[in-house]
Amino acid sequence: MGVLDLFRDGSADGVRDRNASAWLLPLGQDRVNHGLRADARRYDDTDELDAVIVGCGAGGATMLQRLARAGWRVAALDAGPFWDPDRDWVSDEAGSHGLYWTEPRVIAGENPVPLGSNNSGRGVGGSMVHYAGYTPRFHPSDFSTYTNDGVGADWPISYDDLRSYYGLIEGELPVAGQDWPWGDPHRYPHSPHPVGGNGEVFQRGAFALGITAKVGPVAIANGRFGHRPHCIYRGFCLQGCKVNAKASPLITHVPDALAHGAEVRPDSMVTHIEVDGRTRRATGVHYIRDGIEHFQKAAHVVVAGYSIETPRLLLNSASNAFPNGLCNDYDQVGRYLMVQGAPQTGGRFDDEVRMYKAPPPEVSTEDFYETDPSKPYKRGFSIQTVSPLPITWAEHVAGQGHWGHDLRVYMRDYVHWSCLGALCELLPQPENRVTLAEEKDRRGLPVAKFSYTMCDNDKQLIQAARGVMEEILKAAGATEVMTFQRYAHLVGGARMAADERHGVLDADCRSFAVRNLLITDGSVFPTQGSANPALTIMANAARVADRLTTTTSPT
Amino acid sequence: MVKRSSLNGVTPGGHQPRFPGFDVLSQTHMWDPITAGVVLARLGPHDAVRFFTPSEQAIARALLDQLLDQREDPKVPVLEMLDSRLVEESTDGWRYEDLPEDGQAWKQSIGALDKDALDKHPTGFALLAWEQQADIIQAVQDLQSDKWHGMTASRVWSLWTRYACTAYYSHPWAWNEIGFPGPAYPRGYKNATIGGREPFEVADHHQVDPLKQT
Incomplete structure (x- = not known):
């Protein structure tokens, strides 16, 4: 590759040599390489694959691409569609309902966590189709919170085990942002995006208070990247990027996987993992496609259905050998499920902010991420711009108790508001978990019930984050602030641990109970930090794929 | 050249005090x-109302008009949009353990609203004066997380406002x-x-x- 090509393709670290996805998308106005999809390999159910992957989001698609590159015969089954951004996605809030996993689920506990639109994806690309695009790294301290602070848990791996994979994935997405001073200081492959009104407000308030705020890190290419066009700053990141500017595995890993012989099998709901009771090895997965039941044979089963569906699938895969659910001999499946406390604070300005006019992810601070010994609580929070569109904003306003005339008056004032969101590190607790409900879905499978209750440390963190956001907005000149309580992101539920009494998986994300069953989604996290999880899910999946392909040969 | 017609620039209730001509x-x-x-x-x-019975439809429409302060035409057809969602079971993908699925929760909660009306007035909720309806709704909100006809009031409130705002602010x-x-x-x-x-x-x-x- 010549020097000129480096400038043209937007990458300077040889991304194309290890992942050509961005160059496998079409140039011009189409977003899908239909020929690549049509010509992709199709396996038979009776072919014994080297690996079958359940779920084609952040964790599944990264595995698919890595294993395909290593010469493995591999297919990813996804319950949802193989999205075509041109045909399936709209530049509209309510019309994007189909991007979310909206099959029935039950929520319980003292602080039940709403699911669906905010944290549950559907189809190829997973939740990254509708995530904001923030891709911060975890801090080194996240991997040993128990040793450091006596809370949470220690991971069986350290930050150093992930560092090189963070760099690789940041190149492949690619990530744009300013030089990052927090955690393990690092740089980003793309320079920071210009900011809109909401980002300006955050920068102004933070500067006035002496808080460090940085632009990024956002997985939106700044400039053309491969055949992906430049962002058009239209503000609908959470509705699926019709531009192909915001990264999701649909465009960052699936094309390269297909080009290397992998299969993506959409609309295929895996219902049950089959295990040989004598050898205690997984033999494949049962799935339903268009009403027909199938069984796909495979030498490895890799589950990446995210923190609700992964535990549900294991629990629904009970058998004589595993009467309490697969890999659940020690009652660990579904436990230690986490969400981040994610209060959002709006501030009212006399100027028009029109926060809908730029990507919601713009500016963030991690000044409050680490444990502050002067505070009564452990661990911390991050703060980021969020820019709710009208329906979500109306939920915020209604959440303040406004209705009728008051609601309409506040909503007519929409263009004057700015909004920040916090991500608070709520702690993993054993009773925050997925179990099976009595209720069945339309296939007759028990649905997931997710119970969640906060501890005192959690509540203190959320209160502290709210205080800081309100101060920032007031320092920027807000005449009124209002904070709406909510949650964001799911992780945990099938965590890595030192042994089978404390978790489901070993450090290589193989299950303790069934050695050829791996899990590579966010459910493997023992703690969550105050970082959006997507980048770490992908980096960990890339690490696990390396471990798997160096310790095991394809058939 | 874009032709302008009576469809252009419409606002609910016909008022546009803040963004004239937008x-x-x-x-x-x-x-x-x-x-x-x-x-x-x-x-x-819009499709004809299919999910709600006629009497439920009347209560639900009055409730939605109240929640969104829609007093005059033209009105965003929020009741029709809600009815379609409930027929299609296009839920948000979860329900509280102590509430039934969304469609049933809607029927149950507007039935309860009518009971509250009949406890205090000679007619059901739909036929009450605007201020009387508002008082009954306010009483539900004021209960916060206390029980209301066996349901957690704040969760019913969240159900109502979520569906109402999603319909209205999509228009x-x-x-x-x-x-x-x-x-x-x-x-x-x-x-x-x-x-x-x-x-x-x-x-x-x-x-x-x-x-x-x-």
């Missing part, structure tokens, strides 16, 4: 056709009212700074801090 539909030629199809369908004819007439231009693909934005406006956006002409008006 018209989301003046930009439909800039939208991608898939998005345009989805958004413009909200302006077209181009509501966007005209709040100055939001709606779909932005493939056009995007060029002036995303504080105080920045695109040529098709209209400045706020009657700025009112909501704190001073609510």
Whole structure:
């Protein structure tokens, strides 16, 4: 590759040599390489694959691409569609309902966590189709919170085990942002995006208070990247990027996987993992496609259905050998499920902010991420711009108790508001978990019930984050602030641990109970930090794929 | 040349005090056709009410008019939009353990609203005067997390406002009212700074801090 090509393709670290996805998308106005999809390999159910992957989001698609590159015969089954951004996605809030996993689920506990639109994806690309695009790294301290602070848990791996994979994935997405001073200081492959009104407000308030705020890190290419066009700053990141500017595995890993012989099998709901009771090895997965039941044979089963569906699938895969659910001999499946406390604070300005006019992810601070010994609580929070569109904003306003005339008056004032969101590190607790409900879905499978209750440390963190956001907005000149309580992101539920009494998986994300069953989604996290999880899910999946392909040969 | 008609610049209730002349539909030629199809369908004819019984329909319409302060025509057809969602079981993907699934929770809660009305008045909820309806609704909100007819009041409140706001603020007439231009693909934005406006956006002409008006 010549020097000129480096400038043209937007990458300077040889991304194309290890992942050509961005160059496998079409140039011009189409977003899908239909020929690549049509010509992709199709396996038979009776072919014994080297690996079958359940779920084609952040964790599944990264595995698919890595294993395909290593010469493995591999297919990813996804319950949802193989999205075509041109045909399936709209530049509209309510019309994007189909991007979310909206099959029935039950929520319980003292602080039940709403699911669906905010944290549950559907189809190829997973939740990254509708995530904001923030891709911060975890801090080194996240991997040993128990040793450091006596809370949470220690991971069986350290930050150093992930560092090189963070760099690789940041190149492949690619990530744009300013030089990052927090955690393990690092740089980003793309320079920071210009900011809109909401980002300006955050920068102004933070500067006035002496808080460090940085632009990024956002997985939106700044400039053309491969055949992906430049962002058009239209503000609908959470509705699926019709531009192909915001990264999701649909465009960052699936094309390269297909080009290397992998299969993506959409609309295929895996219902049950089959295990040989004598050898205690997984033999494949049962799935339903268009009403027909199938069984796909495979030498490895890799589950990446995210923190609700992964535990549900294991629990629904009970058998004589595993009467309490697969890999659940020690009652660990579904436990230690986490969400981040994610209060959002709006501030009212006399100027028009029109926060809908730029990507919601713009500016963030991690000044409050680490444990502050002067505070009564452990661990911390991050703060980021969020820019709710009208329906979500109306939920915020209604959440303040406004209705009728008051609601309409506040909503007519929409263009004057700015909004920040916090991500608070709520702690993993054993009773925050997925179990099976009595209720069945339309296939007759028990649905997931997710119970969640906060501890005192959690509540203190959320209160502290709210205080800081309100101060920032007031320092920027807000005449009124209002904070709406909510949650964001799911992780945990099938965590890595030192042994089978404390978790489901070993450090290589193989299950303790069934050695050829791996899990590579966010459910493997023992703690969550105050970082959006997507980048770490992908980096960990890339690490696990390396471990798997160096310790095991394809058939 | 975009032809203007009586469909252009409509706001719920027919008032436009803040963004005079702002018209989301003046930009439909800039939208991608898939998005345009989805958004413009909200302006077209709606399916007949199928989920609610006639008496439930009357209560639900009165409740939704109250929650969104829709007193005069033209009204965003929120009841029809809600009814379609409930027929299609297009839920948000979860329900509280102590509430039934959304459709049943709607039926149960508007039935309870009618009982409250009949406890205090000679007629059901739908036929009460505006202020009487408002008092009954306010009493439900005031219960917060206490029980109301066996349901957690705050969760019923969240169900009502979630569905009501999702329908209302998905409608181009509501966007005209709040100055939001709606779909932005493939056009995007060029002036995303504080105080920045695109040529098709209209400045706020009657700025009112909501704190001073609510």
